[in-house]
Amino acid sequence: MADARFYHGLARAGKSDGPFRLLLTIFGNRGLWLLTFYRLAHFCLSRRDYRSPLWWLARFLAMVGRPFALVCCRSEVRSDCEILGDVYLSNKGYLICGPLRIGQRTIIHDHCTFGQAVVGRADGRPVIGSDVWIGPDCIIAGPVSIGDGAAVLPHSFVTFDVPAKALVKGNPARIIRRDFDNSVLRAGLQIFDDIADIRT
Amino acid sequence: MKGPFSHDLQRCAHQSANPTGRSTLAMLAENPGLQALAAYRLGRWLLVSRKTWSIWPVGWLIYYLMSRYVRIVFDIRLHLSADIGSGLYIGHFGGILLRNCSVGSSCSIAHLVCITPAAKGDGPVIEDRVWVGAHVHIVGNHRVGAGSTIGAGGVVTRDVPRGVLCMGNPARIVQPGYDNRAILGLK
Numbered sequence: 001m002a003d004a005r006f007y008h009g010l011a012r013a014g015k016s017d018g019p020f021r022l023l024l025t026i027f028g029n030r031g032l033w034l035l036t037f038y039r040l041a042h043f044c045l046s047r048r049d050y051r052s053p054l055w056w057l058a059r060f061l062a063m064v065g066r067p068f069a070l071v072c073c074r075s076e077v078r079s080d081c082e083i084l085g086d087v088y089l090s091n092k093g094y095l096i097c098g099p100l101r102i103g104q105r106t107i108i109h110d111h112c113t114f115g116q117a118v119v120g121r122a123d124g125r126p127v128i129g130s131d132v133w134i135g136p137d138c139i140i141a142g143p144v145s146i147g148d149g150a151a152v153l154p155h156s157f158v159t160f161d162v163p164a165k166a167l168v169k170g171n172p173a174r175i176i177r178r179d180f181d182n183s184v185l186r187a188g189l190q191i192f193d194d195i196a197d198i199r200t
Numbered sequence: 201m202k203g204p205f206s207h208d209l210q211r212c213a214h215q216s217a218n219p220t221g222r223s224t225l226a227m228l229a230e231n232p233g234l235q236a237l238a239a240y241r242l243g244r245w246l247l248v249s250r251k252t253w254s255i256w257p258v259g260w261l262i263y264y265l266m267s268r269y270v271r272i273v274f275d276i277r278l279h280l281s282a283d284i285g286s287g288l289y290i291g292h293f294g295g296i297l298l299r300n301c302s303v304g305s306s307c308s309i310a311h312l313v314c315i316t317p318a319a320k321g322d323g324p325v326i327e328d329r330v331w332v333g334a335h336v337h338i339v340g341n342h343r344v345g346a347g348s349t350i351g352a353g354g355v356v357t358r359d360v361p362r363g364v365l366c367m368g369n370p371a372r373i374v375q376p377g378y379d380n381r382a383i384l385g386l387k
Contacts, residue, residue, distance in 0.1 A: 070232075071273050074294060094294050096311060096334075111295070111312060113334050118383050119351050119365060139335055139353045155369075157335075157353035171353050171369035 006086035007032050010107070010189055031091035034073040037065030041079035081125075088189075090136070099140070103130025103148065107186055110136050117142035117159065129164070133185040135192070151182040154193055167195070204286035205241045208234065211289045211306065214385045233290025233309075236276040239266035243280045282315075285328070289385075292334070301338075304328035304346065308384055314339065324356075331380045349380040 008025040026032060041062035049055050062079065069075055074093025081097070085104030089095060092110035099114040112134060114126050124143025128134075132146055135154035140146065147164030157171040167177035176195065185192060212227055212234055228234050243263045246256065270276050274293040278284065282298040285305035290296065292311035299316045301323040308331045315332075317323035318340040326332075326344045333352035338344065345362030354371040365378035 070293065074275065076292070094312065096292055096294075111335075113311070113352070117352075118331075119333065119349060119367075137335065141352055157368075171355075172367065 003032060003035055003086055006105075007088065010088055029091045030073045030093065031089040034069050034075050034077060034089055034091075034095075035083070035087065037062065037069055038077045038079060038083065040065060042083075045079055085130070092136075099126045099128055100124075102128045103132065105130055105186070106132045106134070107189075108134045109138075109154075109191065111138075112136065113139045113141070115141060131182070131186065133182045149182060151180060151185055153195075154191065169195075204284075205238065207287035207305070208237050208241075208289070211287045211308075211385065215289055215291075215308075231290075232270070232274040232276060232293040233296075235266070236270040236274065236278055236290065236296075237284075237288060239263060239270055240278040240280070240282075240284065242266065247280060282323075299323070302326065304330065306384065306386060308332065310334040310336075310352070313337075317341065327362075329380070329384060329386065331384055347380060349378055349383070 004022065004026050007029050008022050040058050044055070044059045044062050069077065073091070075089070075095035076097065078098040081099050082101045084101065087102050088107040090108060090110040094111045095108065096113045096115065106128060116123060116125055126140045126142065127145040129146055129148040129150065131149045133151040135152060137155045138152050139157045142159055144158060144161050146152070146158070146162045147166065149165040150162045151167050152158060153167065153169040155171060156169050156173045158168060158173045162168050162175070163178070165179050166175050167180040168174070169176050209224060209227065212231055216227070228238065242259065246259045246263060276290065276293060276296045277298070279299040281300045283302040284298065285303055285307070287306040288303065289308045291308065295312040296309065297314045297316060301315045301317070302325045304327045306329050307326060310333050312335045313332055315324055315326070315338045322341045324338045324340065324342045324344065327346035329347045330344050331349045333350055333354065335353045336350050336356070338356045342356055342359050344350065344356065344360045347363040348360050349365045350356065350360070350371065351365065351367035353369065354367050355369040357370040360366055360371070363377060364373045365375040366373045
């Protein structure tokens with residue numbers, strides 16, 4: 001329910017509010033369904049009580065949820081990653097998500113890939129901090145960590161540790177601002193391609 | 201149809217975590233790329249099967265349904281104009297477009313890969329044993345040499361020689377003489 005409120009706040013920032021609108025948000029956001037099925041699958045991993053019927057119900061729902069997420073949300077989220085608190089996953093889909101941890105209040109847009117690096121790097125999965133904004137079409141690969149409050153602009157490919165409150169852009173990625181406040185980015189679901197757009 | 205597709209199945213079994221004790225049907229059921237390849241191989245076989253014209257109505261109907269299913273559900277588009285060699289492995293689902301290009305044997309392709317010709321001219325040529333990472337765009341008449349590796353997020357804007365690792369936008373050669381047989385799952 002906290003997830004739903006977070007989505008609702010983002011999707012209808014500055015617009016009229018009400019319980020009916022909240023219901024519309026719940027049924028209209030495919031990223032929210034994806035997050036719900038991820039939570040069920042994660043619950044199945046954590047508890048191993050074969051005798052309780054609740055476990056079997058959750059396991060069945062998670063089994064349905066993986067193809068459901070693949071078909072309806074066009075995304076894959078590994079159930080063994082930790083998502084702490086409210087996270088916005090895009091409802092446009094094409095999200096292949098296998099990090100170790102995602103922090104609170106992080107916004108992740110569509111066409112993102114997080115996972116192991118295949119080419120020439122050590123094994124390991126990325127760790128994403130809290131209050132991070134990640135734009136569409138980003139790749140984060142390998143055992144890297146994205147610091148709290150960082151922002152990754154669209155179409156970038158991150159293979160190094162990003163410090164906290166940094167702004168990262170490019171393929172391969174470079175740090176273009178330090179001590180960057182990304183609260184403008186995280187206020188809504190608008191996508192900013194360049195730093196000049198953020199100023200205006 | 202049987203020859204190239206059995207090589208695809210073999211590649212998929214080698215790439216998966218548990219290569220033994222897996223039936224073909226289970227592998228087909230859980231791998232979207234394999235389903236897309238099944239539809240593509242059926243279509244290519246029907247294109248060259250002049251003698252068995254009697255199965256064309258049923259065959260093309262099955263091809264149409266399969267390709268539609270794969271395109272709508274997983275968004276993998278392998279056009280029949282693409283010339284794909286045997287043993288292609290598609291790692292993830294989603295956003296894959298191969299059109300009017302030539303792909304050699306024993307290649308690997310990840311998700312969100314776009315291999316198409318530019319607005320005018322011929323399509324790209326990809327030789328054998330090439331590993332193509334996620335989010336890679338190869339657009340236009342470029343030639344990717346045998347055994348080379350294109351890292352994730354690369355945008356290929358010129359010809360790539362044999363056996364190199366290239367990455368970035370635009371793609372630059374990071375390491376010449378890179379051996380990609382381990383990540384392709386070949387011996």
